[in-house]
Amino acid sequence: MIQRLDRIDQLRAAAMLWMTAYHFCFDLNFFRLIREDFYRDPFWTWQRTAIVSLFLFTAGLSQAAAVHQGQTWARFWRRWLQVAGAALLVTAGSLLMFPNSFIYFGVLHGIALMLIVVRVTAGWGKWLWLLGALAVGIPLAAPTLIQAVPALEVLNTPWLNWLGLISRKPVTEDYVPLLPWLGVMWWGVAAGHWAVRERPAWLGSARPARGGLKALVFLGRWSLSYYLLHQPVLMGLIWLVMVLWSA
DSSP: OOOOOHHHHHHHHHHHHHHHHHHHHHHHHHTTSSOOOTTTOHHHHHHHHHHHHHHHHHHHHHHHHHHHTTOOHHHHHHHHHHHHHHHHHHHHHHHHHOTTSOOSBOHHHHHHHHHHHHHHHGGGTTHHHHHHHHHHHGGGGHHHHHHHOGGGGGGGSTTTGGGOOOSSOOSOSOBOOHHHHHHHHHHHHHHHHHHHHHOGGGGOOSSOOOHHHHHHHHHHHTHHHHHHHHHHHHHHHHHHHHHHHHO
């Protein structure tokens, strides 16, 4: 039986809460209640990078723990289908809200693909640290390579830009390509394998949490549902407050 480890769930919950605060500010900007540049201002772009990194690193930790506990492929695919289905819902919803910049390869799309890769490579041990570094570093050379070989401009098209080997960012509300982000998840798997062997207490236990930590564990365990619902709820609440305020 696969057991959830509470500290991994708490770490995932921390990422969810940070994401919620970020998206709340994004929504205030969407409704023109504040004026911020979420696409170019380093204050916001670096936060997004940190939030996505925390999500993917935690996903890697979870995969390492699941493999260590003997998760079957059947159980893996059941969870994968949930993530992939949620990614399709995100695409559908963003197409309605942002038809000119809808999400076709965001964080859930990226996680769905990366989960398969890390599951297949989970047994590669310490090599995952090196693979992670390569995955993070290789995209840095893509702009120079594309400029030198014009035929590689095809990598910038929507058919291939999910790889992450691009020289310009696509117009989309969320973009989490395979590279460099697979490197972060690989590092999470490598760190998880090390923790399982050397510091298992760092990953927590399956015992019920207490107090405020119990709420964090609950949020971490229902993170996918929360992710799908938090933006419609936030935007709906902001819209409702605006309507009531102007009434």
